[in-house]
Amino acid sequence: MDIIDRRPNPHGKNLENRQRVLNKARDAVQRAARDAVASGKLREVAQGSAISIPSDALHEPSFQRVFTGGSRDIVLSGNKVFSRGDRIQRPPGGKGGGGGGAGEAGESGGGEDSFRFVLTRDEFLDLFFDDLELPDLVKREITTTETMASTRAGLASEGSPSQLDLGRTMRYSMARRIGLRRPKTETVRELEARIALLEDEAPGGEELTALRAELALALRRLNRIPWVDPVDLRYRRFTQTPKPSARAVMFCLMDVSGSMTERMKDLAKQFFLLLHVFLERRHKQVDVVFIRHAEAAEEVDEEKFFTDPRTGGTIVSSALHEMIKIQKARYPVSGWNIYVAQASDGDNSASDTPKSCLLLQETILPIVQYYAYIEIVGSGAIIRGETDLWRGYKRVAESMDQLVMRQVAEKRDIFPVFRDLFARRAEASP
């Protein structure tokens, strides 16, 4: 009998199988992930959470019989009151008791016939942002600043002991020992043994003298030629190589004026939240600047941007000015790719719209890669004329490719619009 402690064995035996299930149900999982986001709560969802997918995506069929007609008999236990000939009302909703089969799906609990998955944050976001990309990021990659990274660059004959390349060193040492004919320890021992043997058998013989001379020579060599010589030492060499990194900054501009209802602000926030998670995920090097504006604009931190309520009138150009100010101060065009996303309900004080459009056309658009404008439409307005801001921006967009504009009316629009804006294009547009 053996007792074996298997507990220290490698864990995660089923990780690969689990991965395969995910791939198998990829479409369903992706849909579920996006539904989860559409229903709000991106924040919590993105922390890694459970999603349910319809179990037929993973159904394993087999030939199974079901009771369809005729009669059958069932033996049961726990009779308390029945005697022969009693009639029992059929239980409602079923053709009778033990109709197994439902088995596995019942465990999921989340609705009928669904299969629950707990995804890690990474898995979730991977699925969620699959095939999305920041547009045009390649374009200015060359001009971005460089960070240095250590890379291996062959061997050196000097260096710090921690970088000693033992394999290489011993190879050189061996070559040298063979080249200089350093006797092996075994050879010396063998000689000694033979000498000892001869000393016992035939002391003073000729062979013995020869062997002694040989031994003396071997010992001398052994002492002269070291096992490892400083010339053998080899160290791993590192050089600093410049690593190009695409740096980008994303300006998020949001209108928080009085005309924006809570619901509209909520939509805008959803959009930015999505954007924020996306940027964090895809581009480690992206700075995000949050600017909110009513009559006046201010830069705020993420927390404030998403949570702090604010009201007032609307002057869009204030936000644009603020953005330009920050860009000039911190993000020179030569070193950064610049992206802007703006969300607004389209209301603006009449005198400000032409000013904003001019600012956009002359100052901002020439220096940015991409400018996305999301206009949030009030829910009541089914038929609705174009707003001043929309009209003004539209004219600009006709001449400038960088400006893209979309309308969002409801929560479920947000993700399609987002995908539309950031879908990975086959070829970079000119």
Next chain:
Amino acid sequence: MNHIPGLPIAGGGRRSEAGGGLLYQGADWSFDTLRNSYDAIERIAAEELKLEIYPNRIEVITAEQMLDVYTSHGMPLIYKHWSFGKRFVGHENAYRRGLMGLAYEVVINSSPCISYLMEENSATMQALVIAHAAFGHNHFFRNNRIFREWTDPSGILDYLEFARSYIARCEERHGMRAVERILDAAHALQNQGVHRHSGAKLIDLKAEQQRDRERREHEERSFNDLWRTLPNGKTVAASDTQSERRRRLGLPEENLLYFLEKNAPKLAPWEREVIRIVRLIAQYFYPQPQAKMMNEGCATWVHSEIMSRLHEQGRIDDAAYLEVIHSTTNVITQPGFDQGGGGSFNPYALGYAMMSDIARVCTDPTDEDRRWFPDIAGNNDAVGTLKHAWSEYRDESFILQFLSPAVMRRFRMFRLLDDVSKPYLLVDDIHDEAGYREIRRALARSYDPSHFYADIEIVDLDLSGDRCLRLEHRTRAGHLLAEQDARASLRHLAELWGYEVKLIELDPQTDTVLATHTAAPLRV
């Protein structure tokens, strides 16, 4: 309190002298206590119960590893497939949310017989599950006729290793997609992938590997690119009478996977091998459900017998023995039909009740027992009688032979007649003098293996025509195939066969066609 003078009173330390003293105290176990418990249990099993077992191997595992074991049908290793991942996620969810407790142990019908023990078990539970699995189940595996006949416990671990590496190699050579296609299809048909009517041939790893190597070598040796360039000649239309064809192909054939492996025209050699792997593993698991009730009953009876002997010998203290009683009682609870659980019989409950009842009939029979079991009543050889039953019966025949009125009364069994044409269910027998035999017969019938799996056979195929494969399902009264599943499974079958397949559901008495399903492969 008395203790042997001269010995220090054990303060939590172990005090296991040969033949006496407590094996352990408290809930904590160590590998020493495991070994001591095993030795003490082995002595009782060998000397008093005279169990014959495969050599034991006991492995201690964690909860996560237990989930892994669940996933692979209780096998220590299995090839990779998404369905195992699905099962794992399902079990894991249920476990995490507290819907499901994990088993205390899992035991594998192999030689050496591997028992997995959970690390969370208390010392008493470890002793209990060693008695249960390493002796109870182990004895049953080794001695029961259907296990002896159908499985090869010494070869299974090697075979699984072979299967896993073979399938991994196929995935490397042909891509995961291609392998998955075959595995998906074969899994859908695995219940119809067993030989039911003859003993399985033993799995021989060496021969398997040899066969595989020869097949590949032959393929490589006989490779000639010229064959590819030959124009497709007209096949000679042979006159092919149905009876001759059926004889030549060995039809009707109930083992669908076997037939496909041997005859499907479009499969590559490695695809046949993959089908064979699924088929042989399905064959290995085939006996399990047929003797589940007996197997659990045997193991439960053995552990409760051994644990009470340990208590009598003073090797475990009262607290430990109460824990044993508590946990055994939990396991053998039989909820009534109206208490949830669907009213099916708990195999532990029924099994244990029947085993202890047989022991009672042997040693302390009533007049009724003498009438019902004249050959064993009062023979005073409970262990011998039980061991005979364990080795020669399966659930169906065991119930038919040994279910006594006493047990039927204890479970308060009754029989319901469910006739869809009537608006009510009829109680047509209860546990009384007139009903015992009927109830026993009906209960035994529900353990008939033909009850578990649909009886589907390949009956004909037209080799010179469109190669359509014809199957028949001989239905049980009132039972048809679940429509959607049948269609999906049939599509898998068509996928392997390569041509159209047609399944007809027949009433076995009148041969009237009740339903017809057809399916064609996706790529032709």
